[in-house]
Amino acid sequence: MSSTSLSRRARLSTYDLAVAGVFGALAIVLAFTPLGLIPVPNPSEAATSLHLPAIIAGILSGPIVGALVGLVLAVSTWYLYSTAFITFAGGNLLVALAAAFLPRLLIGVTAYYAFRPLRRWPALAAAVAALVGTLTNTFGVLGTLIFLGTLPVALLAPVFSMNVPIEVALALVVTIPTVAVLRAMGRGRVAALRD
Template identity: 45%
Template sequence: MQKSLNTGTSTRTRQITVIGMLSAISIMLGMTGLGFIPIPPVKATIMHIPVIIGAILEGPIVGASVGLIFGVFSMVQAITAPTPLSFIFMNPVVAVIPRVLIGIVSYYIYKGISGKNKSLGTAVAAGVGSLTNTAGVLGLIYLIYLEPYAKTLGISVSAAKKGILVVGATNGIPEAIISIIITMAVATAVKKISRR
């Protein structure tokens, strides 16, 4: 019984440590600007990668927790360093929910595939997790803010619809590829170290 309690405490401590470490990396990427690639009128991001790594290595609670911190940071950044489109990310539905889902989706994709092939599971989870962020954020912009988005950019609603699709492709595909490369490298390295 004592051994079981110690194991549970050790696991929780490790998970809290991983959440703190990956959240700090995500925030550092955001604060330094290293986590954003400007592609007007939006910024492509690699800040979702720590969320995916946390989910694959430690499970959906860790992934969702890092995603929550990423989402809250997006809201804080929208308030403290506003751009013309920052009003969108002041809404927690847009800023937080897709980021939490990154961790949950990535974990279950990984779990579903990794039993047969861990490398394939990691790659697919990283790609789908990244696309969850892109589709979630852009989909919510489309559903909630299409008209204000168009007005802010000075374009028609139909042009805004097309623009969101273009942004989804031009941001989403490169983000997914980068996510796969970095996640596979980090997850493989961490698993090798943890086996020692």
């Protein structure tokens, strides 16, 4: 794309920043509207789709852009749920910030690196990236709280067993067709497909 060539010397091109901003906007919209939460009958009442923009942005423009979208997602969920994070972290602000930000930062990064080795088989690569990105989000947030010792493991078993399959299924059915369309746009324009 011609616009990228204008600022190739920079670490991130203008196009990369635009992708991060636009997909960040999608992450915010999904965090603030009912569409981001798919109503399903389980203890938490909803499966989240907030991680999807970070997965797609990571595949489209690389790990740094994926991390930036994850950061926007983390900021918007912190805006909404900081109360819950701080309470679950027992008032430890650093633990709450780590649980809210680190896993979200890594969604796009892990999705990109899961996709890269399998790029010759794009449908399989998309499925693995969707799986890895989703698990980074779900296990990352709750796992950080457990690992840092502020949440008991037993409390989370129902959430893991019911939310994880639904969120993984959602990521799979959305990521695979989206990657198919990205391929049609041309391999050179998708970071994870470039040789």
